[in-house]
Amino acid sequence: MDNRPIGVFDSGVGGLTVADKIFRLLPKENIVYFGDTARVPYGNKSKETITRFSKEITKFLLHFKVKLIIVACNTASSLSLDSLQRSFSVPILGVITPGVEEALKASRTGRIGVIGTGATISSRVYETKIKSIDRNCFVVQKSCPLFVPLVENKWLDNDITLKVVKKYLSPLLAKKIDTLILGCTHYPLLKKAIRKITGKNIVLIDSSKVTAECTRDILRKKNMLGNNKKAYAKFFASDDKGSFSSLAKVFLGKNIKAKKVILCGK
């Protein structure tokens, strides 16, 4: 048994979906969440910068003596996970591997689409990981840089959003994928719009649930599950609390307040 908290971080509030799945699956775990809202988004930034930010956040979470860290951001998982794992001894889990395993389970034809931010897609991490497990898979990728702004502006299902979804997904649909990885924590909020364009025969993979399950399995295996009677969740953000709360409401449908913390950029 290990009652230390689990650390979760994201460039902003998207990773709350992962934190939420952990609350539900592991209600006796304490959670410390950090959203880098002063520097969001990460998806259009360089590997070096994203890795620097991720290391600062990891150090911040370590002050809470976290027993495990989840990088609940596809961009940081794609570009910085290896470097984080090399630099810190605490177990660090990303959202890519859980998503890939789920997609491989779901796909019958082995034709898998991946959508994500510019940085995630350029890294080709999803493609590499899928092919390292099953090299017969056919993988087609597409960056969807307007999806995050659409979600953050709460245009989840209007005619413009549908047009954008169609523009991005048409090339993937033309390749006859049967499974689509939503490779960014913002994208599940566009599921309704995406579903209208893909039809119902394509499996949409949202890695938040699988990531929570993966976390449980790792903690169980290491005999590190928590047993806090009154588990807490603490939220921190690098920009002011207001912006975090208003967007958190879009993601989780409930009010969440974050404490502001300024990380050093050097």
Place this chain on the structure above:
Amino acid sequence: MDNRPIGVFDSGVGGLTVADKIFRLLPKENIVYFGDTARVPYGNKSKETITRFSKEITKFLLHFKVKLIIVACNTASSLSLDSLQRSFSVPILGVITPGVEEALKASRTGRIGVIGTGATISSRVYETKIKSIDRNCFVVQKSCPLFVPLVENKWLDNDITLKVVKKYLSPLLAKKIDTLILGCTHYPLLKKAIRKITGKNIVLIDSSKVTAECTRDILRKKNMLGNNKKAYAKFFASDDKGSFSSLAKVFLGKNIKAKKVILCGK
């Protein structure tokens, strides 16, 4: 005569349009430009955070002994200019006042529209400034949070961009404005699309040229114009050079390289 450089900064590359107008109008001035590409955009962040970033950048520019600083970002000008002017003795000029003066000159009916980022519009700085000069003006504002992502993704004039422009501008057009302030350095790149929606009878105000003229007037009045035979322009960015250059090309149509500088977030 004063041969020290002029400092120019923006959240990213948009302010290059202002720097470019200064090159052309004042070819004997040295320029030091800083684009905060690691933390871009500013338009969805809080006043406190934007002011903190702006102060860090001002301190960085002061290392170059700049004689004047231009805040070539509407969001930072709206939220942080007062605070910067109080904190530093170097003359600091924003882009709001030049844009407002130009709009007041252009408008025949006194019905002025203002578009900008969420942070700029919430600050109501444009409205306040216009009314402090002419309280009979009618001002209608609209934040256009998708315009920056559209420009950064180079969707300058496709059918989706036109739909977004129409959605944002329709309420302003319904109010019968005759002048529209493009209150963000990204927006002039959407001029073609905006023009298609507004028709040709509405004057579009892009403050970059007026800001350059304003800079010249201030320097002349203070007897601080430069006379560098071989004037230089130095570019710095907080994210890696590559992303700066590729976007700079969208804005100026030419290749510009920036040196990376990490500012401290505290």
